[in-house]
Amino acid sequence: MSRVFSTARSAAKALHAIAGASLVFVMLLTIMDVVLRGFGKPIPGTYELVGYAGGIAIGLAMPMTSWRRAHVYVDAFVLRLPAAARLVLHVATRLLGAGLFAVLAWNLVLLGLDLRRSGEVSPTLELEFYPVVFGLAAAAVLQAIVLLCQAAAAQRGENE
Amino acid sequence: CTAAPAKPIELTYSIFFPATHKNTLLAQEWAKEIEKRTDGRVKITVFPGGTLTKAEVCYDGVEKGISDIGMSVLGYTRGKFPLTEALDLPLGIRTGAAATALANAYYRKFAPKEFGGVAIMYLHAHGPGFLHTKKPVRTLEDVKGLKIRCTGLSAKIAAALGGTPVAMPMGETYDALSRGVVDGSMAPQESLEGWRWGEVVTSSTQCYGAAYTTTFFVAMNRDRWLSLPKDVQGIIEKVNEEWVRKTGEAWDAMDRSGRDFAAARGNGLVALSPEENARWAAAVQPILDEYAAKMQAKGLPGAEVLAFCRECLKTQK
Amino acid sequence: MSSPLIGILGLAVLLLMFPLGIELAFAMAIVGFVGFSLLVSFPAGMSMVAKSFFDTFTSYGFTVIPLFVLMGQIAFNAGIARRLYVAAYRFLGHIPGGLAMATVAGATVFKAICGSSPATAATFASVAVPEMDRYRYDRRLSAGIVATVGTLGILMPPSVTLIVFGVITQKSIGRLFLAGLVPALIIAASFIAVIAIWCARNPALGPKGERSTWKQRAASLPECLYVGAVFLLVIGGLMKGFFTPTEAGSVGTAAVLVLSLARGGLGLKGFVRSVSESLRTACMVLMLIAGSTVLGTFLARTTIPMIAADWVTSLPLPPWAIMALICLIYLIGGSFVDDLAFMVLATPIFFPAVESMGFDPYWFGAVIGVTVMIGVVIPPVAINVFVVRSITKESLGTIYRGVLPFTIALLVMGVLLFVFPQIATYLPDLLMPGR
Ligand code: NA
Ligand code: NA
Numbered sequence: 001m002s003r004v005f006s007t008a009r010s011a012a013k014a015l016h017a018i019a020g021a022s023l024v025f026v027m028l029l030t031i032m033d034v035v036l037r038g039f040g041k042p043i044p045g046t047y048e049l050v051g052y053a054g055g056i057a058i059g060l061a062m063p064m065t066s067w068r069r070a071h072v073y074v075d076a077f078v079l080r081l082p083a084a085a086r087l088v089l090h091v092a093t094r095l096l097g098a099g100l101f102a103v104l105a106w107n108l109v110l111l112g113l114d115l116r117r118s119g120e121v122s123p124t125l126e127l128e129f130y131p132v133v134f135g136l137a138a139a140a141v142l143q144a145i146v147l148l149c150q151a152a153a154a155q156r157g158e159n160e
Numbered sequence: 161c162t163a164a165p166a167k168p169i170e171l172t173y174s175i176f177f178p179a180t181h182k183n184t185l186l187a188q189e190w191a192k193e194i195e196k197r198t199d200g201r202v203k204i205t206v207f208p209g210g211t212l213t214k215a216e217v218c219y220d221g222v223e224k225g226i227s228d229i230g231m232s233v234l235g236y237t238r239g240k241f242p243l244t245e246a247l248d249l250p251l252g253i254r255t256g257a258a259a260t261a262l263a264n265a266y267y268r269k270f271a272p273k274e275f276g277g278v279a280i281m282y283l284h285a286h287g288p289g290f291l292h293t294k295k296p297v298r299t300l301e302d303v304k305g306l307k308i309r310c311t312g313l314s315a316k317i318a319a320a321l322g323g324t325p326v327a328m329p330m331g332e333t334y335d336a337l338s339r340g341v342v343d344g345s346m347a348p349q350e351s352l353e354g355w356r357w358g359e360v361v362t363s364s365t366q367c368y369g370a371a372y373t374t375t376f377f378v379a380m381n382r383d384r385w386l387s388l389p390k391d392v393q394g395i396i397e398k399v400n401e402e403w404v405r406k407t408g409e410a411w412d413a414m415d416r417s418g419r420d421f422a423a424a425r426g427n428g429l430v431a432l433s434p435e436e437n438a439r440w441a442a443a444v445q446p447i448l449d450e451y452a453a454k455m456q457a458k459g460l461p462g463a464e465v466l467a468f469c470r471e472c473l474k475t476q477k
Numbered sequence: 478m479s480s481p482l483i484g485i486l487g488l489a490v491l492l493l494m495f496p497l498g499i500e501l502a503f504a505m506a507i508v509g510f511v512g513f514s515l516l517v518s519f520p521a522g523m524s525m526v527a528k529s530f531f532d533t534f535t536s537y538g539f540t541v542i543p544l545f546v547l548m549g550q551i552a553f554n555a556g557i558a559r560r561l562y563v564a565a566y567r568f569l570g571h572i573p574g575g576l577a578m579a580t581v582a583g584a585t586v587f588k589a590i591c592g593s594s595p596a597t598a599a600t601f602a603s604v605a606v607p608e609m610d611r612y613r614y615d616r617r618l619s620a621g622i623v624a625t626v627g628t629l630g631i632l633m634p635p636s637v638t639l640i641v642f643g644v645i646t647q648k649s650i651g652r653l654f655l656a657g658l659v660p661a662l663i664i665a666a667s668f669i670a671v672i673a674i675w676c677a678r679n680p681a682l683g684p685k686g687e688r689s690t691w692k693q694r695a696a697s698l699p700e701c702l703y704v705g706a707v708f709l710l711v712i713g714g715l716m717k718g719f720f721t722p723t724e725a726g727s728v729g730t731a732a733v734l735v736l737s738l739a740r741g742g743l744g745l746k747g748f749v750r751s752v753s754e755s756l757r758t759a760c761m762v763l764m765l766i767a768g769s770t771v772l773g774t775f776l777a778r779t780t781i782p783m784i785a786a787d788w789v790t791s792l793p794l795p796p797w798a799i800m801a802l803i804c805l806i807y808l809i810g811g812s813f814v815d816d817l818a819f820m821v822l823a824t825p826i827f828f829p830a831v832e833s834m835g836f837d838p839y840w841f842g843a844v845i846g847v848t849v850m851i852g853v854v855i856p857p858v859a860i861n862v863f864v865v866r867s868i869t870k871e872s873l874g875t876i877y878r879g880v881l882p883f884t885i886a887l888l889v890m891g892v893l894l895f896v897f898p899q900i901a902t903y904l905p906d907l908l909m910p911g912r
Binding site for chain 2: 041046047112121
């Protein structure tokens, strides 16, 4: 069990690191574009590259964000419940979330395959979209695993 | 005793244009017309403003059944319609009506396989895409070094003309023009009023030689279309035919209105001489050649399509 | 069952799910997915969810959000927020409630380089509350003000909320920033007035601190110049046309980064922490937007929004009253759902009506900004209050009581905006004439 935990954690950290690099890339790219534009030579495709890299940054940050429970939720009511009820709700909501991300992951894979087949590309650089979609799918899988880990941890009384 | 009326066939129609846009109103009339002529057997609810599917996801949304019908831009999903990209090339179109007629004629003749997942109702296309700038552009030389806001294919046109293409969201273009982040933008004249660019540019160049268009589709989910009774299909096809003409004319009316809006603000309108137009056309010719070569590599009849478009535009003049 | 009925049922289920401790974004996506699938089909629903997430995450307008958050994070980790606060209390610390006023002043300046409201609240909860504890400030005042100053981030440029509003309505983000600036400054001033009045009536709330010498005061000033320089670079570059408002996030971040590195005090560790934190905040924001996009698609399909908009605009009331009603809907909706999420949901519904009634869209942006400011601090879902509680370990009740007087100031501002729309429209009309 703890093997699963530490592996999931390392994976989440790794994705978070790629996300961070992607964000820094967006910043540097935008600035290069602004500066070079001043000399009449903007970087072609900056606009779509920012969307592309930004998608990687946000998507791959999902598992770590969930691991830290940084998404907005309301606990004012839950905190007043007895421990047993709290546990049930905690596990139930984790499972619901895991289900959502499993569905999302599966359909991102389908979407990626679709995009690969149809040959859809970005408007200027004609980049393929499917690698980003598959990246998001991987992040969604890990996100589901993170939520399952949280449920399992709670059940063993480790409270996340 | 009378039989209870059968439950109407309910269809959803997704459009990204805002509720008040001329194209939304026309689509609503289309829906009403079909309702009327089918005696209420078909009921179509229009969802404007991209509330059901956004412009970029509209086509896939129709394919997957998120909406039954959708209207959006073919070019928003680059690469999905390789052969049909010809319609958006700088063919030198003269009017929205001509571009719209051409698009539908092309679709009938070539019946491209790339639309496999949907049933196309009709296509339409805006009037000639011109160059709108902060300083008048009279010759090809004036374009040199200008930062021009554009997307996708029009980026290639701007580059071919010697400008520097800069991509940005539509909503930011007004500011970018007014602050000088860009020196001009490529679009139909309609945008001068619709996006109020007329206030932040001073001149429009009617570069017919390099004029391009953007093709829009109106499509229905294929299974949904096949499930409709034959007579209903017939009625819809009839209405579609009428709307091809109406929509083409509407685009031209919007262009006239945009031109008047700019003229009322004292903006200039540069008409290129036939010789200058020919130079612009020559400048963008490599884009057409590139398309033909790319299609040949894919085994698609690109050269044939181009020849057809040329012929079609000639006879319409 | 009719479509609108399924929609109402879906909303009811959503409201029941919220208190159970599920992430709001997940709940919205789940209800939207299940509802849409029931209405249309499961394949359509699944495809819709995948497309909504992909589309939101890769949208240019939204992906610049982390950069604006990063700017503030770097500033925080480089100690800029702390030094700004010190500068403000050198000048204000000796008067009753002065440390609270200094929090407002420091946060207002800090906000000029930080894009996120909860981040501002978090920053000042960790910087200013311990200081106010030291001088035995009542926790109602200290926790209340840090929760409230965070809301300035919603109107003060560069604001994530206004960026999202601009992306949805296709309006100029630069003009929206300008429309928010004057109301934000007036609100900051009114917060200081509220503190002064409150402390005058109950001196035990905010006892006087030490008076600083003029030498100490002068020594604290360079910090403000430093932030001012970044602010001028960003705003000046925008006005001069060197870059667009969305590009300003990158430029500002780089400027803060270079200045922080040049002065020391950030380091590689601080930089990595800043990137990591801003990713987390941005992921939280984008997850909310993706979730509400899924829910919004479902609601749109039920035609509830059309019915609601038709109903609102057909009421036999003058436009301003309809407008007030729309604000009330934002306020109530934003109180239950997350405010940003609700704005993403409601704006496409009401914005066309607002424009057709002839209201200035930038003014509307400012009004919605004030409405959201109230929304983030009033129960039941009040993000800023939650953030402050998690840092100060203060009870929710105390923080809510501390927030109350300031929400009155916000309400007054909202009314003023109705009476004098120029508060919002004057600056954009002056600096960016045209629309
Ligand atoms: Na709220
Ligand atoms: Na609230």
